[in-house]
Amino acid sequence: MHGCTNNGRFPVMLYAAVSISDSASISPAIRTAYTEQIKEIRSGFRRIHPEIDFQISLYPESSFIDELKQRAESDLGPDLIITNTFLAQQLFEEGLTHNQAKDRDNQLRRETLEQRSIISASPSRKVASAPFSIYPQLACFNKDNLNQAPTTITELIELSDSGKRIGLSTKLIQLIWSAGSNGALPAVTAALTHQPLNPQQKSKLTDWLAWLQQANTSEGVHFLSNHSELRKALSVGDLDWISCNSSSITPLIQAMGDRLGLAALPNGTPYSASPINRQRVLALGNDSSAQQRTAALRFATYVKSPIVQQNLSRQSADFLPANPYVKQPQRNASAFEAMSQANEQSIASQPSIRQFHPYSKATQQLNILLPNLIFGQASAQETTTQLLEKLSTLNEQK
Amino acid sequence: MIQLLHEVLGWLGYLQRPAVLIQILLVLAIVSIKALPSNRQYSKVPRLIPPFIGPGLLFSVFIVLGLLNYPNGLVRFFGMTWLGWGFLKMLDLGLKRLIPPHYAQELRNQILIPLFITSVSLLLIQRLDSLQDLSVISIGGELGVEITLGRAFWILVLTYLLVMGSGPPAGLLSWVLQKLGRFNNSSRKASELVLRYGLVSFGILIIGIRAGINTTTMAAIAAGLSVGLGFGIKEIFANFVSGLWLLFEGSIRPGEVLMLDGDPCEVRRLGLRATTLWRDRDNAELLIPNQTFFTEIATTYTRSDRMRRSEIRIRAEFQHHPSKILQLLEDTALDSPRVLKYPRPKALQVAYRDFAVEYSLRYWIDNPMNNIGIISEVNQAIWEAFQKQNIDIPYPKTQIQSISQLPQAGLSSQAD
Numbered sequence: 001m002h003g004c005t006n007n008g009r010f011p012v013m014l015y016a017a018v019s020i021s022d023s024a025s026i027s028p029a030i031r032t033a034y035t036e037q038i039k040e041i042r043s044g045f046r047r048i049h050p051e052i053d054f055q056i057s058l059y060p061e062s063s064f065i066d067e068l069k070q071r072a073e074s075d076l077g078p079d080l081i082i083t084n085t086f087l088a089q090q091l092f093e094e095g096l097t098h099n100q101a102k103d104r105d106n107q108l109r110r111e112t113l114e115q116r117s118i119i120s121a122s123p124s125r126k127v128a129s130a131p132f133s134i135y136p137q138l139a140c141f142n143k144d145n146l147n148q149a150p151t152t153i154t155e156l157i158e159l160s161d162s163g164k165r166i167g168l169s170t171k172l173i174q175l176i177w178s179a180g181s182n183g184a185l186p187a188v189t190a191a192l193t194h195q196p197l198n199p200q201q202k203s204k205l206t207d208w209l210a211w212l213q214q215a216n217t218s219e220g221v222h223f224l225s226n227h228s229e230l231r232k233a234l235s236v237g238d239l240d241w242i243s244c245n246s247s248s249i250t251p252l253i254q255a256m257g258d259r260l261g262l263a264a265l266p267n268g269t270p271y272s273a274s275p276i277n278r279q280r281v282l283a284l285g286n287d288s289s290a291q292q293r294t295a296a297l298r299f300a301t302y303v304k305s306p307i308v309q310q311n312l313s314r315q316s317a318d319f320l321p322a323n324p325y326v327k328q329p330q331r332n333a334s335a336f337e338a339m340s341q342a343n344e345q346s347i348a349s350q351p352s353i354r355q356f357h358p359y360s361k362a363t364q365q366l367n368i369l370l371p372n373l374i375f376g377q378a379s380a381q382e383t384t385t386q387l388l389e390k391l392s393t394l395n396e397q398k
Numbered sequence: 399m400i401q402l403l404h405e406v407l408g409w410l411g412y413l414q415r416p417a418v419l420i421q422i423l424l425v426l427a428i429v430s431i432k433a434l435p436s437n438r439q440y441s442k443v444p445r446l447i448p449p450f451i452g453p454g455l456l457f458s459v460f461i462v463l464g465l466l467n468y469p470n471g472l473v474r475f476f477g478m479t480w481l482g483w484g485f486l487k488m489l490d491l492g493l494k495r496l497i498p499p500h501y502a503q504e505l506r507n508q509i510l511i512p513l514f515i516t517s518v519s520l521l522l523i524q525r526l527d528s529l530q531d532l533s534v535i536s537i538g539g540e541l542g543v544e545i546t547l548g549r550a551f552w553i554l555v556l557t558y559l560l561v562m563g564s565g566p567p568a569g570l571l572s573w574v575l576q577k578l579g580r581f582n583n584s585s586r587k588a589s590e591l592v593l594r595y596g597l598v599s600f601g602i603l604i605i606g607i608r609a610g611i612n613t614t615t616m617a618a619i620a621a622g623l624s625v626g627l628g629f630g631i632k633e634i635f636a637n638f639v640s641g642l643w644l645l646f647e648g649s650i651r652p653g654e655v656l657m658l659d660g661d662p663c664e665v666r667r668l669g670l671r672a673t674t675l676w677r678d679r680d681n682a683e684l685l686i687p688n689q690t691f692f693t694e695i696a697t698t699y700t701r702s703d704r705m706r707r708s709e710i711r712i713r714a715e716f717q718h719h720p721s722k723i724l725q726l727l728e729d730t731a732l733d734s735p736r737v738l739k740y741p742r743p744k745a746l747q748v749a750y751r752d753f754a755v756e757y758s759l760r761y762w763i764d765n766p767m768n769n770i771g772i773i774s775e776v777n778q779a780i781w782e783a784f785q786k787q788n789i790d791i792p793y794p795k796t797q798i799q800s801i802s803q804l805p806q807a808g809l810s811s812q813a814d
Contacts, residue, residue, distance in 0.1 A: 013411025017528070028534045028546060055408040057528035067528065074471040074525040075417050287469070289415045 012295045015285075016056045017071075017078035019064040019087055021247070021278075026058050034058060040315070045302050052295045061359075065090055072096050077287040079296045081129075085279045086357055088129035097129070098284040098293075129281035131322035132303060133312070136342035137177060137275035140234060140244035140252055141261045149241065149263030153181045153211070156266050159241065160220030167230045167242035168215065170223050170371045173276055173358045174243055175212065177265045180274025180349050184208035189352040191391055192362040202384060210380035213373055223374050245278065246339050249317045262338035264345055274349035275342055276356065279322065365390045401535050402547060409526045417469035425476045428455045449484035453477050475525065479518050486514055508562050516555070543610040553609055560601040568594035587652035588645050591668055595642065633689070637671045640688035644668060649701070650691055655766040657697035658684065662766050678767055699766035705738070706766040710776055713754035715790045720747045720755060723789065727759045730783045736772045738762040754792040 018034065020026055038056055046052065057078065059067050064087055071077045081088070081097060091097045139149050146164060150156040160166045169175060179188045187201035188208065197205065215221045222239065224230050230242040235255035243265060244252070252260050265273040282300045284293065302308060309321035317335040320343055346353060357363060366387060373383040412418045432452045456477035463470035489510070493502040523529060533548025543549075572590035575581075581589075606616055644650045645668060654665045656675065663675035663684060672685040699706045714723050724745040731743035743761035750756070759780070763772050784791060 013408060013414060015411070026530045026534055028536055028544060031531065031534045053408075053411075055405065055411070055527070056531075058531040059528050060530065067524070071525050072471070074475045075415070075421070075469040076412055076472070076525045287415065287417070292414065 012052050012291045014052060014054050014080055014292060014295050014299065015078040016054055016080040016082060017064075017068060017285075018056060018058050019061045019083040020058050022060055022062050026060060031058060037316075041303060041308070041312070044308065044311075045299055048302070049295070049298060052299065061087060065094065065096075068096050069094065072285075072287060075287050077285045079285045079288040079292045080299065081283040081285060082132065082280060083129075083283065085129070085131075085281055086359060088281045088283045090359070091283060092129070096286060098286050098288075129283040130300060130304060131279050131281050133280040133319040133322055134277050134339075134343055135246045135280065135319050136277040136339045136346065137174070137243065137245055137265065138338050138342040139241060139263045139265050140231075140248065141241040141263070142234065142237065142239075142256065142259055143261040144259050145240040146261065149261060150266045151263075153178065153266045153268050156241075157215065157218055157221075160215075160218040162220075164220050164241065165239045166218075166221045167233055167239040168221060168223050169227055169230060169243065170225055170374055171227070172363055172366050172370060174227055175370070176356065177243065177273045177275040177345075178211065179208050180345075181266060181268035181271055182208040182211050183268060183271040185271075185274045185349060185352045189356050191387065192356060192360065192366065194362065194391060197388070202388075205387075206380045206384045209373055209383050212370070213376065213380055216374050216376070246320075246335075246342075247278075247318050249335055253317070262335050264338060264341035267345075272348050273345050274353055275346050276353060276358070277343055277346040280319070362391050399537050402532075402537060405527065405532065405535070412526065418472060421463075421470065421472040424459050425456065425473060428452065428459065431455075449487045450481070453481040453484055456480060475522070482514065482518070486510060512558070549609055553605055556605050557602060560605070561598055564594050564597040564601070568597055585651065588668070591652075592645050633687075634671060637688040640692050641668055641671070641673070644673075644688060644691060650696070650698070654698055654700040655704070657699075658686075662699070662769060664767055679770075704766065705762050705764055706769060707760055707762050708769050708773060710759045710773060710780070711748070711756060712759065712780060713751060713756050713792055714784070715792050716755060718789050720757075722787075723747075723755075723757055726783055726787060726789070727757060727780065730779045731759055731761045731776055734761075734772070734776050734779055736763060736768060736775060738764055753794060
């Protein structure tokens, strides 16, 4: 019997479900990378709680909700869920995660409610998830070809006209920052959330779409279908500047070394860019036993502690720690600074950004229309009309 | 592999959840109750009902747990699985009415049951873990390719489906070839097997290439395997090669009749390792290693054609003229419906025995498997013909004589 216990405490198995971005399909390399990353955290945590062990399951974001629904239907849902804010919110709305506000002594709950800058608590003060790390959207560029990153969208277009190669994505989630720079973010989010647009908003929406179309007519601007293509093009020297996600920093450093430059995305005049910063959050499953729930809370509190967050941000340049009390690390200082600026841009774009949902049908509609607009198949005016018509149809179907 | 074992053992941790443990215990209890031997084996219940008693009980438990507001998802999952098994049994009953029983049995055992078990296992694992995540677990690197669990699974499934599912296309192709080439059924069956082996080999090659194994490595493995086979499983390999040789040579094909220990046996199936023969005498199926046909003499009646010459030996009294008997025997054979008219039956006077003249009646039949039955028919016809013509079939007679007194003369002369 003694072998089954650790210091008199029975072992507890924690089941963690982790969502992986669809652009990075689950592969042996991704699995190894996650396993290694989690192994570090796990070994530190097990020094304090040797009786708690983990089983990690990786899921693609596109099927995350459905997979967890199936597990929950058989009472085999995970104890701990590590995902992005949007999915965490959706899981909570589907009743698949635990309301952390119910846990009276939950330190995690207190921290989450205190951190007003990090959006994870729902309006009714139900705590769906606790932020763990932030992956800002920023600009990645080749320092050999660009001395300095453009700070405004006007400078960006000027750069492309001067022969520099600029890379942008055709996906809305990776272009929405430019809506902010063009002052069209409130109009875009209003349209995507099925709110009526006033003439001024409609005009702003058209202006932004026109800017995207015009950008493609610039000789140096190249629109590629997704983020991984942009990253590849920058790393092999086909592009000089791209909009990128901080999760790409490590592979880009591996490919480019010191040539990689990082900066915040260009603002407009007088508008600020509105990047969508992906947050990794921790949510608690509904099917846990009492011991598993306690263990999950212990783990969540552990990974959110300033020391652990500091260590993690020291090891990886890919994310910002969610805990605002973490100091800037000496190592990766430039990346940390660029990510902090990008994070500030995102925070400044709240609450409009909060209404944006990357998996909604409205977003999908705009994703379908954008390539036609960018490659000149439809004018900005026509795209605005088409978008509003389709969104109105979606609204009627609701 | 250790990683996989760690994952699988990790699933035991779900038993820490009281809701899971209680549901599993309830399921086990119902399965045990259902498995208990009962004297009343639902004799008065329609055949379709028993497969659904177990699932019905589980669904009752599901409803009760739901009413008590207690988790019941796992009970529902096992209930649905059991229900699926019940439907599979029903499907089996239906199939047996639609297609020949042995085809229905093959379909059930080789396709439906493995498909059901694999699907249920995957659904259960999907509820315990992430299938996509598990599929990328490395279980080793072989042949210059990293073998992940998912890749190994698909290789196994595709190979199994290929081996099991190559039958119908091979059958269709051989049927088309038979129509084009106008060859007989035995040749069609042989070509079907050759085509099937061809399809399986080609499919395995494609699967190997799709799995990332390069052709040079495959050639190297084939060479290495050949040496290994020579030492390790040479008997199996010899049987396999013999089987292929027999098919190409066409000396033994399905439908042919071979003599085995004096019994005619029909070749039913030429397998990878062994040939299946059917013995009419006792309806036995004999599995003969293919190599046997290479090392031992095989007697066949179907190599050039399917006709067999059969013989009956019969004796008649000396008093009857042989020409009359010979004519009678030939006429009797010709009157037998299953004896061929051409080549004509032939009767011969073969020997003088102690008490009778021995005759031989030789005739031809078109199916060697019917030999014993036709011998019986012809023998009966001969008996009746002899009766009508008052011809006796002699048999040795033993006369016992009781001697009460010894001859006197003999005794006195001895005394002198």
